[in-house]
Amino acid sequence: MKNTAKQLKEIARNASIHRVILPEKNLNTFYQNYASEGIVKLMGEAEEVEKVSTINVIAIDEPVKEKVVTPSLKGLEVIHESKLLVYGEHNLYYILGGIPQDLGSLYVTIMVEEKETGRKERTKLDLYEREQLRNLAFQVSELFSQQVDYIENELLHVTELLEQYREKQLEYTRAAYQTKRTHASVTPENQKKCIDFLSQPDLINRIDKLIEQAGVVGEENSRRLLFIIASTYKMKDPLHALVQGSSGSGKSHLINIIGSCLPPEDVMSMTRVTSKSFYHYNKDELVDKLMLIQDYDGLDEEAQYAFRELQSAGSISSSTTYKDRSGNIISTMKLVRSHFASLLATTKAEVYYDNMSRSVIIGIDESEEQTDRIIQHQNQKLAGIIDERKEREAREFLQNCIRCLKPTEVVNRYADKIRLPIEAKMLRRLNTHYQCFVKQVTILHQFQRKRDEQGRLIAEPEDLQMACNILFDAIMLKVDDLDTSLRQFFDRMKVYIKGLAKAQETSTFIFTQRDVRIALNVSKTQCFRYMEDLEQLEYVQKTGGYANRGFKYKIVYWDDMERIRERIKQQLTEQLNQLNGGGPLLVGGGSAEKEHQTEPPANE
Amino acid sequence: MQNFSPYPLPVSKCVAKFVPKSLKAIDSMVFQADDKLNKTAMQTTDNVKRLEIMQRIHKSLTNGIRSAKAHTPRTWLKNKALSIEATGAVFNSGQIHHHKAQSFKDELASVGFLKQSNVGTNMGQIPYTVFGIYSIVFPLRDEQGRVVNFYAIGIDNDKTAYLNTEGIYPAYPHSQTRRLYVTENIFDAATLLESKVLDNRDAVISLHDKEMLYQHRQAIESLKHLEEIILIENS
Numbered sequence: 001m002k003n004t005a006k007q008l009k010e011i012a013r014n015a016s017i018h019r020v021i022l023p024e025k026n027l028n029t030f031y032q033n034y035a036s037e038g039i040v041k042l043m044g045e046a047e048e049v050e051k052v053s054t055i056n057v058i059a060i061d062e063p064v065k066e067k068v069v070t071p072s073l074k075g076l077e078v079i080h081e082s083k084l085l086v087y088g089e090h091n092l093y094y095i096l097g098g099i100p101q102d103l104g105s106l107y108v109t110i111m112v113e114e115k116e117t118g119r120k121e122r123t124k125l126d127l128y129e130r131e132q133l134r135n136l137a138f139q140v141s142e143l144f145s146q147q148v149d150y151i152e153n154e155l156l157h158v159t160e161l162l163e164q165y166r167e168k169q170l171e172y173t174r175a176a177y178q179t180k181r182t183h184a185s186v187t188p189e190n191q192k193k194c195i196d197f198l199s200q201p202d203l204i205n206r207i208d209k210l211i212e213q214a215g216v217v218g219e220e221n222s223r224r225l226l227f228i229i230a231s232t233y234k235m236k237d238p239l240h241a242l243v244q245g246s247s248g249s250g251k252s253h254l255i256n257i258i259g260s261c262l263p264p265e266d267v268m269s270m271t272r273v274t275s276k277s278f279y280h281y282n283k284d285e286l287v288d289k290l291m292l293i294q295d296y297d298g299l300d301e302e303a304q305y306a307f308r309e310l311q312s313a314g315s316i317s318s319s320t321t322y323k324d325r326s327g328n329i330i331s332t333m334k335l336v337r338s339h340f341a342s343l344l345a346t347t348k349a350e351v352y353y354d355n356m357s358r359s360v361i362i363g364i365d366e367s368e369e370q371t372d373r374i375i376q377h378q379n380q381k382l383a384g385i386i387d388e389r390k391e392r393e394a395r396e397f398l399q400n401c402i403r404c405l406k407p408t409e410v411v412n413r414y415a416d417k418i419r420l421p422i423e424a425k426m427l428r429r430l431n432t433h434y435q436c437f438v439k440q441v442t443i444l445h446q447f448q449r450k451r452d453e454q455g456r457l458i459a460e461p462e463d464l465q466m467a468c469n470i471l472f473d474a475i476m477l478k479v480d481d482l483d484t485s486l487r488q489f490f491d492r493m494k495v496y497i498k499g500l501a502k503a504q505e506t507s508t509f510i511f512t513q514r515d516v517r518i519a520l521n522v523s524k525t526q527c528f529r530y531m532e533d534l535e536q537l538e539y540v541q542k543t544g545g546y547a548n549r550g551f552k553y554k555i556v557y558w559d560d561m562e563r564i565r566e567r568i569k570q571q572l573t574e575q576l577n578q579l580n581g582g583g584p585l586l587v588g589g590g591s592a593e594k595e596h597q598t599e600p601p602a603n604e
Numbered sequence: 605m606q607n608f609s610p611y612p613l614p615v616s617k618c619v620a621k622f623v624p625k626s627l628k629a630i631d632s633m634v635f636q637a638d639d640k641l642n643k644t645a646m647q648t649t650d651n652v653k654r655l656e657i658m659q660r661i662h663k664s665l666t667n668g669i670r671s672a673k674a675h676t677p678r679t680w681l682k683n684k685a686l687s688i689e690a691t692g693a694v695f696n697s698g699q700i701h702h703h704k705a706q707s708f709k710d711e712l713a714s715v716g717f718l719k720q721s722n723v724g725t726n727m728g729q730i731p732y733t734v735f736g737i738y739s740i741v742f743p744l745r746d747e748q749g750r751v752v753n754f755y756a757i758g759i760d761n762d763k764t765a766y767l768n769t770e771g772i773y774p775a776y777p778h779s780q781t782r783r784l785y786v787t788e789n790i791f792d793a794a795t796l797l798e799s800k801v802l803d804n805r806d807a808v809i810s811l812h813d814k815e816m817l818y819q820h821r822q823a824i825e826s827l828k829h830l831e832e833i834i835l836i837e838n839s
Contacts, residue, residue: 007816008786008824008833015784015830021837027792032685036799043785043801046834077804087804090689092778116692116775117749145666146689 005049018046073168076161086161088154090115090146095158096122099166104128106162110136112151114144127159184265186400194397194404199447204466207401207444213394215257217377218370222362225470226258226343227398228440229360233266233290233341235407235443237436240311242296242356243345245364246485246526250374251345252294254364258343259292261398266290268340275302278310279318279334286310286338296346310338311358357429360437360474363484408446410439412459414579418468421568424478434475438467461579468572476565481537487561489530490539492520497555510543510552655750657711662751665694665741677740680759684795691742691794692774696756698737716767717754736765742790744771747823755790764789769817776823777807783832784824788814792836805829 008017020042024030031039077085084095094111106127113120121140125132137152186194200206208224216223222243229239245251259267269292278286293299299307309316317335324330344359380386415435424430442449442459449457480487496519501509517527531553534540538557545551669677669688677695678688686693701709701718709732712718718732725731736756744753744766753771757764773790774797785808787793793810802808811820824830 004786004811004814004816005835007821008835011821011824012827012830012833015833017833017835019835019837022792022839024839026789026838027787027795027836028684028686031795031799036801039796039799039801043834049835089800114749115778117745118775118778119749150689 009049017049019049020046073161073165075157076165084162084165086158088157089150091140091144091151091154093154093158095162099162099169101166101170103166106159106166108162110158112136112140117144119144127155127162133159184263184403186403190400191404194401195447197397198401198404198444201448203445203448204441204470207398210394210398211258211261213390214261214398215391216254218373219254219365221470221473222254222365223258225360225362225474226255227261228437228444228470230258230262230290230341230343231402231405231444232436232440233262234288235440236409237432237439238339238341239433239436239440240342240359241344241362242359243343243362243364244484245345245347245366247347249364249366249485251347251364255292255294255343255345259290261395261402262290263399263403267292269294271295271298273299273303273307275300276306278303278306279316279320279336281336283335284337286336286340289340291340291342293342293344296344297348308358310336310340311342314338357426360433360471361477361483362474363477363487366485366488405443405446408443409454409456410442410459411452411456412438412442412464414459414461414464417579418464418572418575420475421479421571423564423568424475426478430475430478434467434471437471438464441467441470461576464579465576468576472569472572476561476568479564479568480561481559482533482539486530486533489520489522490534491561494555494558496520508554510554512545512550512552514550654715655752657715658751661700661712661715661717661754662694662743664700665696665754668697669693669695677759680740686794686798690798690800693794694741694743696734696736696739696741696754698734700734701732735767739763742773742794744773744790745775746771746819747776749775757791764813766812769812770819772819772823773810774808776819777809777827778805779827780805780829781807781827782829783807783834784809784827784830785834785836786811787836788838792838796836 005017005019022030022042024033027039030042034042075086077087079085079094082097086093086095092113092115094113096109096111100107107124108127109122109124110127111120111122121143123136123139125136127133133155134152137148137155140146140151141148197206204224207227208220211223211227226241226243229241232238241255243251243255256269259269266288267290268286271294273293296304306316315335315337317333319331319333321329321331342359377386381388412435415438418434420427420431420434438459441463442457445460445463446457449460451457477484482490493516496516497509497511500511501507513524513527513531516522516531517524520527522530531540535542535553539555539559540553541556542551543554668674674695674697681688681691681693688694701712709718709730713720713732717735719735721731721733723731736754736758738760739756739758742755742757743751744755746752751771753769754767755764755773756767773793777784782805783803785793785796785802785806787796787808787810790810793808796802796808809820809823811817824833
C-alpha cells in the first residue's frame, strides 16, 4: 500500500495525500461499531503522507477579476450565472439558463445527473406545476432505478432553494441600481499635513512641483491650468478644459495624469460615451464630479449635445416612456442634474465650435524640445531612475489636499478693474472663465486669505496676477486664428521659409509641400492638412504647379503673433499693476514670463 | 477473504477475448501495456454488444435483489448495515440462464459470466458454472457510467471475485471532485458510500484489490479540481 501512496503522488501532483489506517478488520465493522460520526472522526485524523512541495508560479499580469455579485445560498452552488447546481443525495440537479424574474412561475431547464454513473436526464418544466414535477420524478426514478418519492422530495427542495435564490437575486439587482456615493476620509495627520502645505507661500509653484513629480513632463503652464480647472469640480463655478493637439502628442496622457491627482472617488474617466447614456444617469450622479473624456471625437452628435447641455445648463431632462407591469405605456420626465468640471482631449478643436466657448482651450506643446524631454523621461523611467513610488505619493498627497479644500464663496473686489483684450473671440465667455479662474486660485489659497464678515474669501491682486499668468496662453489661443498645432506648424514654417528667402535674397519664396515636409519632419497627410487649413485661412496661396505634380505655395500673410502677444501682455500687466497701486507685482504663478517655446525668435 | 477465480486463466488475460483477431496480431508490436489494449478493444463493435449484454445481466441482477424471495441477500446487506440504493449492490442467485434460449447462454458465456463445466447432466444440455453464484454483486462502471465489470462477494462463504479488470467502483469520480477517498477494496468503498460522510464535492473510488490499474490512474489524472486524496488502508 505504500506503493499506492507513491503512485498517487505521481499522478495527482497538486493534491495533498493523506492516509488512514483502519483500527478494525475492515471499514464495515468499524462503521457498524462507530457509525458515521466515527468515520468522520477517523478521516479527520488522517495523516499527511509527505508534503507535496508546490512551486509558486508568479503570474505576470494577472487578469483583473470582475466582481460579479451573486447571492450565495447554502446547498446551492453557483457555477456561473446561468448554471446553478444543487446536490441531492444520489443526484445532482443543474439549473441551466436563467430563472424567470416573474415570481408567478418557475419555468426552468433542469438537468438531473446521477452521481454514480453520470447519466443525465434533461427537461424543461415549471417547478410550480405539481403534475409536471411528479412526472419528472417518476421519469427519473424509472431511469436511474431510484425511489419516486425520494426524487420528488429532492425536486421540492430544489424548488425551495431556487425560490430563495431568486428573491436574493432581486434584492441584489435592486441594490445595484441604487448607486452609492463613496466618500474617502482623510486621517487627521494627513489633514494637518495638507493644511500646512496649503498654507505655504508660493503655493501654485509648489503644487506644480508635485504635479511634475506625479509624472507630467514639461507643459509647465498647461499642467497648472489643467490642475486648477480640474480642482474646480466641487466649487460653485466649475470650469471645463479642452486639450487640443495632433494625434500621438500625449493629450490623453496629460489629462489622465492630472485626473489621477484628484480624488479618485470623484473622477469619472470615460473613453466612450454612447448617445443616450447621459440621460440615464441617476439624478445626482453627475454632481460634484470631474469628467475625463480621452477622445471627444469619439462622442457622437447626440452625446455631445447632451454634454454641452450638462456643461452650461446644469441639468438635462428627457421625456421618455416606460412600460408598467400591466403593459401600459406611461410617459415620465427624467432629470439628471449636473455639476462637474471636465477635461476633454481632442485632435480637432475647430470642429467643436460650440464647445470651444464653454471650455478653456489648451494646446499641447508639440515642439522638439518637449519630445526630447518626454523621451528622456521615458528612458529614465525604464532605467529605474524615476521612483514610481514617489509618483504615487505625490498623487495621493494632491488628492488629499483637494479633499481638504472646502467650497467657499469668493469676493473679488478687483473684478471690474481688468479688461481682457478685445481681440479675443467669444469675449463674454472668456471673461467668465477668467473670473472663475481667479476665484479658484483664491480657493486654493483658502488657508492664507482673509475672509469678510460673511465668511467669504477675499481675492487678492496676487490671485488675479497668477490667474492671468497661467491663463495667458489660453487667452492668446482665443485671440489667435490658428489652433495650437497649426500655429506651431506655421511658426516653424515661417522661420524655415524666411531662412531660405534670405539665403536666396528674394522677398517672396515659393515652395512646395515636400520642402516643408522634409524640413520640418512632418508626415505627408499631416502636412497636407495643415497646408489646406492655412490656405483656407489665407495665410498661404497656391501660385502654380499642378494637382498631379504638386502645387507651389507662397506665404501671403506674415502675421506676427509674438508682437500681439507682447502687446496684450503689456496691457494686462499695466492693468494689474494699477490694482497694486502702481508697484510691480510679485509673480506667483509664473512661467509665462518665459518665452513661448515654439515661437520663432523675432526677426527683422 | 480468499480469492476465487471462475476462470482457469489469470484475470488479466481475459481481456484478450474481446480483441478482434486483426488487432491481436499486432498487439505485441504496437501495444505494450495490457491496459492500452483494453482501451482499444472498447472501441470495437464487439464491445457495443458486450456492453448490451452486461447491461442485461445487471438488470437481471437488480431484479434479483428486489424480488420478494430475495430474503437472504437483503438480510445479509442489513447485517452489514448497507442499503441497495446507496451502494448499488445487486444479487446473483446463479439462475440467470435457467430456462433461457441457447443464444442467450452463448452471449453470457461470451462475456465470461457463464463458463462451460464438465459436470454431466441427464438432460443432454450443456452444463454451466455461473460467475459468483449466490453472491452480492457490485457493478463496476466505465467513464460513461456503463456497467463493464462485476465484483462478487459470496453470501455463504465470503469469497470474492472480479469478472474482469475493467471499470471503477462505484463509478468514475465526478469531474468537480475536490476530495477523493481511495479504498483498498469495494466493500470498504460501499461502506463509505453508505455512511454518508461524503460531502458535496467528495468522491470515493475503490482500487482493484489494493492494486492501482490503468483506469484508476486515468480517472485521478482527469480530476482538475482535486485538492486532497485520503487513502484508507486496512490494518
